[in-house]
Amino acid sequence: DTEVTQTPKHLVMGMTNKKSLKCEQHMGHRAMYWYKQKAKKPPELMFVYSYEKLSINESVPSRFSPECPNSSLLNLHLHALQPEDSALYLCASSPRSGTGYSYEQYFGPGTRLTVT
Amino acid sequence: EDKVVQSPLSLVVHEGDTVTLNCSYEVTNFRSLLWYKQEKKAPTFLFMLTSSGIEKKSGRLSSILDKKELFSILNITATQTGDSAVYLCAVELTSGTYKYIFGTGTRLKVLA
Numbered sequence: 001d002t003e004v005t006q007t008p009k010h011l012v013m014g015m016t017n018k019k020s021l022k023c024e025q026h027m028g029h030r031a032m033y034w035y036k037q038k039a040k041k042p043p044e045l046m047f048v049y050s051y052e053k054l055s056i057n058e059s060v061p062s063r064f065s066p067e068c069p070n071s072s073l074l075n076l077h078l079h080a081l082q083p084e085d086s087a088l089y090l091c092a093s094s095p096r097s098g099t100g101y102s103y104e105q106y107f108g109p110g111t112r113l114t115v116t
Numbered sequence: 117e118d119k120v121v122q123s124p125l126s127l128v129v130h131e132g133d134t135v136t137l138n139c140s141y142e143v144t145n146f147r148s149l150l151w152y153k154q155e156k157k158a159p160t161f162l163f164m165l166t167s168s169g170i171e172k173k174s175g176r177l178s179s180i181l182d183k184k185e186l187f188s189i190l191n192i193t194a195t196q197t198g199d200s201a202v203y204l205c206a207v208e209l210t211s212g213t214y215k216y217i218f219g220t221g222t223r224l225k226v227l228a
Contacts, residue, residue, distance in 0.1 A: 004158075033216075042204055042218035043159070056215055090158065104150055105206075105216065107158035 003027075004108035006091050012114045015081060021111045023074040023091030032074040033105065034066060035090040043090055049074060081115045088112050118143040120207050120219035128225045133195050137222045139205030140187040147208040149181055149188050150216070154202045162190070162203075195226045 004025045013019050023032065031050050035043035048056035049068040057066075063085075065077040074091055092105040120141045129135055139149065148166045152159035163172045165181035165188060172179050176195075181188045192199055205219040 040223075042221050045215055045217070048215055088157070104161045104164050106161070107152075109157045 004091055004093055004106050006089075006108035006111050008111060009109065010112045010114075012116060013078065013081065014116055015083070017081075018077070018079045020078065021076040021089055021091075021113075023076075023093075023108055024072055025093045025106070025108075026072055027093065027095075027106070028071075029093035029095050029106070030071060031094045031096060031103075032068060033092040033094075034074070034076055035092065037088045037090055037110070039087075047076075078113075081113075083115050086114045118207070118209065118217050120205060120217050122203075122205050122219035122222050124222060125220065126223040126225070128227065129195055130227050131196055133226075134191065134193045135195060135224065137190040137192075137203050137205075137224070138187060139190070139219055141205075141207045141219075142186065143207050143209055143217065145210045146183070147210045150206045150208065151179055151188070151190050152204040152206065154204055154221070155200075159204055192224075195224075197226050197228050200224060200226045 007022045011019060033048050034046040036046055037043045045058050046060045047066045052068045052071055063080050067075040088110045090110045091108040094103040094105045096103060123138045127135060148164055150164045151162040153162055163179045168181055168183040176193045179190045202221045202223050204221045206216045208216050
């Protein structure tokens with residue numbers, strides 16, 4: 001199984017809503033990532049989890065709250081978002097992180113988020 | 117500030133043409149350079165390069181890294197309409213946990 005899955009595929013939420021994005025992989029990868037991608041722009045790193053611990057937070061606003069309940073799951077909790085947060089949210093995983101070896105990332109299909 | 121720049125930003129060619137996409141970088145703590153193809157949603161992995169001068173090849177695609185001049189190229193020969201996509205270059209940095217910085221992407225359109 002070389003797949004990263006993300007749910008939901010599409011999400012429309014109001015600025016007062018609370019919602020969550022979910023990412024799952026069963027490849028035994030120990031590094032997981034959240035990226036935000038606006039139209040016609042490259043992915044921007046938001047968070048990195050390494051061995052289920054948050055290791056990088058790229059100065060993301062607190063209305064985005066990541067959670068890694070176990071080595072296969074990664075959530076992104078959303079609260080009080082703004083319309084400018086509308087984007088494609090991509091999850092990725094890689095076998096390891098910070099071990100001295102390089103690994104490619106495997107990306108999920110993304111969640112297309114619209115904030116109204 | 118770490119930076120990854122790709123050129124050209126967009127390119128339109130005809131089937132059968134050969135294209136060369138460029139990726140240059142200015143980063144501290146370089147670890148590797150990766151190429152991805154993004155069609156509609158998820159980027160799909162093409163190549164990972166860590167050493168200068170060693171060409172990676174997969175079918176009609178090939179890539180090489182120059183760590184002295186800080187750039188990489190991705191070549192696509194005998195292009196097909198299915199090659200139409202955004203090609204992303206990413207640089208992996210070492211800073212405890214490794215992270216990736218993506219370039220702006222090159223949007224390639226191959227006309228039949």
